[in-house]
Amino acid sequence: MPTITDVRTILTAPEGINLIVVKVETDQEGLYGLGCATFAYREHAVKSVVDDYLKPLLLKRDVHKIEDLWHLMHNNAYWRNGGITNNAISGVDMALWDIKGKLAGLPVYELLGGKSREAVPYYRHVNGNTLDEIVEKIETLQKEGINHFRLQWGLYGGIAKNLNTPPNSEPGIYFSPSQYMQDTIKMFEHVRKHFGDSIELIHDIHERLSPSDAVFLAKRLEKHRLFFLEDPFPIEQVAWLEQLRNHSAIPVAIGELFNNPLEWTPLIKERLIDFIRVHISQIGGFTPARKLAVFAEQFGIRTAWHGPGDVSPVGHAANVHLSLNAHNFGILEWWDFPDILYKVFPGLPQVKNGYIHANDKPGFGIDIDETLAKKYPIKKTVTQWTQTRLPDGTLVNP
Ligand code: MG
Numbered sequence: 001m002p003t004i005t006d007v008r009t010i011l012t013a014p015e016g017i018n019l020i021v022v023k024v025e026t027d028q029e030g031l032y033g034l035g036c037a038t039f040a041y042r043e044h045a046v047k048s049v050v051d052d053y054l055k056p057l058l059l060k061r062d063v064h065k066i067e068d069l070w071h072l073m074h075n076n077a078y079w080r081n082g083g084i085t086n087n088a089i090s091g092v093d094m095a096l097w098d099i100k101g102k103l104a105g106l107p108v109y110e111l112l113g114g115k116s117r118e119a120v121p122y123y124r125h126v127n128g129n130t131l132d133e134i135v136e137k138i139e140t141l142q143k144e145g146i147n148h149f150r151l152q153w154g155l156y157g158g159i160a161k162n163l164n165t166p167p168n169s170e171p172g173i174y175f176s177p178s179q180y181m182q183d184t185i186k187m188f189e190h191v192r193k194h195f196g197d198s199i200e201l202i203h204d205i206h207e208r209l210s211p212s213d214a215v216f217l218a219k220r221l222e223k224h225r226l227f228f229l230e231d232p233f234p235i236e237q238v239a240w241l242e243q244l245r246n247h248s249a250i251p252v253a254i255g256e257l258f259n260n261p262l263e264w265t266p267l268i269k270e271r272l273i274d275f276i277r278v279h280i281s282q283i284g285g286f287t288p289a290r291k292l293a294v295f296a297e298q299f300g301i302r303t304a305w306h307g308p309g310d311v312s313p314v315g316h317a318a319n320v321h322l323s324l325n326a327h328n329f330g331i332l333e334w335w336d337f338p339d340i341l342y343k344v345f346p347g348l349p350q351v352k353n354g355y356i357h358a359n360d361k362p363g364f365g366i367d368i369d370e371t372l373a374k375k376y377p378i379k380k381t382v383t384q385w386t387q388t389r390l391p392d393g394t395l396v397n398p
Contacts, residue, residue: 012373033212035094036315049088093285101363112325119355122334124147145354149357150202207397241272279306302330313345
């Protein structure tokens, strides 16, 4: 049985976003696995958990025992389910699935039961500063075969105009909830009028509104037949989902901030959401995500794994393998990867005519060029985009 001889973190930022990848090496010549541990804004803390705690725990262990090793890592610090620990565990967990696939000579989706579909449909972000720009971007993406678009007019919280802020207000990103809501309603009216009903539309409130404003916006957007409305409420306010359900038939997606099964279990059991949006490294990796997909299937809830630029290409590859297999797959969020990421991560799934295609190599089918990755060191900066404020200066969820 191959055993673990090293567990290493690789930090790289080819696109300017800090990525953390874990490499698990074994005593079998040339056999290793890669996993995503990307917590882009706390990268050194994740690295420390991997290097200082997980590596000593895992050396000489049997690579085959993924389930046992996941629980070993999960319980080892006694306190569990935090984002930093979960990302560190995910790096190892995905790497072990990658290794298992390589040992079996099969892509990971085959280990799960095989493909439910030949390729994975996805959505892309459409952000624009004007309605014309939004329409143009949709038209460009349509030419690539894409039919699902997440629309944001000026990204999260919209474009602030003539805000009255008190003197000496703290620095931050200021926005007006009422301006944002009115502009968003206008945007959906414009886009539906222009394109008709054939395209699929998504919007992400990104927790920016008060709960009652989010219910109001959902009701106003309902007639535009959204594919889903994302994060209408912060995780601390999910009890409001019941009220939203009572007022609107708009499909709801939530979950990219979840850390803990206690956060998603009641929402799925009560059928308060339509899509589960978990960031799979944030919940501890491939092992818990696979279980979550199966659990959600029992309740008619579909998957839409979190897939922005602050998920590493290794994490995206894992999302693709889960999405190829799950019967209850809904849609996948896909990033517009620049060429450099295809060079640093050979095997990153390719897109063609609106679908993502995994290659048929064993494991997740993705590798890392460590020499090239080193040329793009990570940046140590204070995270700015999460400092979001109302006109009077009150901090709100980013
Ligand atoms: Mg989101």
